Amino acid sequence: MSLLRSYDAFLFANASQITAVESSLRSLAFFLPGRFKDAELTAEALSASLNILGLYHDSILYRLVSSGSSPASSSSSPGLDSSSPARLAYTPSPHARYTTHFADSSPAYNLCARALVLVGYTELLAEMLARRRGGRKRAWDVVVGIEGVKVALRLALLRLTKMRPTIQPPIPEREVDPALLEDLPASGTASPTQWRGARTGLSRPTLASLKAPPATPASGIAGPTRARLAAGSRSGRSAASEFDSDSDSDDTLVESLTEKDVNDYLLSKTLKPADVRSPTELVRPVSSREGLLAEGIWIARPFAYALALRKYGRKALLPFFLSLLLELLARTLRQRSLALASGPRTNPLLLALSGGNPLLGLVTAFLGGAPTNQAVSDVEAAEWKRRGRAFWWYLLRGPAWDGWTKPKLEGLARATENRTLLGIVGGIVRDHIPLVDEYHFYSAT
Template identity: 25%
Template structure:
């Protein structure tokens, strides 16, 4: 039903367009509710949940581009959200930028589902799994490099598509002309009107990164692929020296070898330090803050996860087992634990 309804706005009929816009939030809320409730409920519930979540993200991506496109045609005033204005500037700097950014968004939204499906197929061995992960990280690195140099060495902001700065409940259609409506702008990160945060409405665009700041961007983009290659190399080296079963060797390597974890963290911290060598505009500062928050994912990677994080979660789950409110939270955490324990892309922060 969803693919058929998504074709309706191409007809351009005012009533169909109004009807679909009004139902955008309902469609996305239903998909979001299913993706939250399914994990841990039945066999392959995690796969069903991730499939719905991937569909939700892709539908939301389509809806966002549609709303922005309609707003551009029906509004005289420019978009008050600086992030979207900056993306338009990048589209002007490089013609393929729009399609490359869209491809990167689709890959990022689909990578977890692809890994889970691959694990359930005949190619579920660790060797084939890491080969798939290496291919995906290589594709993402190439796409980010194209975006970076296509934007004349400006920082690649996240996400690489337009942000939803429109609350569909605030849409007000013109009674005299059905083809025109006004949009209530919201900051997608804060849920507040964009004008409430001056940093996000300033027309100050990122400048090209030079010197050490340029190196910082290259290091940050290459970090996920370096981590995967280092991890694969360690595992292949151990397997060549051991007669143990392949799966047991890979599990043991992930829990005892610190080299991939330390190499990735060293690159991440170096990029964060070198990034400060050049002044940043508000949009870049917001992106730098987001990247710093991603360091928390290192707590969910081996060997830190097995040594500290997992025992703590087990203790927390046991301690809150008979406490009414807290047990609901720990139960939800336990439902999602298989995601980050089995799927690389859930904690890759790439």
């Protein structure tokens, strides 16, 4: 525990440097394949290690932000004091609110979610090690086993969230610049300028902070507007004379703002519907047989695809089209279930009373209403977009990869191999093509 506290204190004091090191090593792992023997294994081991270490860093940073304590001032837990008030002005995103709610309220959810993330970080490394030690057959056994574990974990998350679709990633992401933590005081005193809601967890300015004089003439203005003012957009004078002149005043700076600047600033302070919703309302539970079947097919599809690949091989057409058909079926059923659950159908009487077209209302009612599958929050919208983008991965699979994508990428590598800068990109593409051919998890979702 003492070692963990020391490491947490070191992270707190050098957060920005550690983030830079993480980014540099991840870039190095991307360039390693093809450079020497077993370079891809080294690169993947480095990438998996960095991802796991980053996951630990994220948990520390999240607890620091939520508790407001510094590792050096805590002794009850490894580097943190969960009873300390918040000191960093931070409003979590809807995704962070949703995943944090279930992670904090359900230890089982937290365990399953983190296990699912860890499996995703290490699955390709496990496949590579199995291929080297046991051959192709052993590697496919490992692939099927990993996909089976992922199915079990996703089904567990589906049940633990009371039949809500699985969100990726199922744990909070890093949303605060770690460099900001270096400027926090070591004491555990609370900031007098921020108030945190007990139910929503949102941070808001206190009355004392609103009465306090601004630190700079334009401190209450958003960043882009403040930068524009500093550049002297109102007149031809330099930025220095704009602020150094004794004749300039706060009234002069305010007058330079346009109506759009004021509206943008006010809108940035306006609460959205998702801001006042409870975390459980950010993702709707599955409420129909179509929705439940769609989620089940989506969860089971990677496992069925891996089973078909192990039996028929990567060159066979059946695994490719089976996976594509299941994914399309899951998408269609999900859209139908969301449309049916989007709310009450249009009432022609209400349309007439509200000034709508009664005839159009009668036609709408006769046709069964006009439900939509619009997402209720940014969390849902991001998840549906992510699942929609997953169809692009089929360009790296089966006949699409062998017959179209791979020849195109090989042609790109040949065309750029003698170019100064483009040759670097072509070399990276050429070194990664054999990895897509060899390993399942390079193109798996």
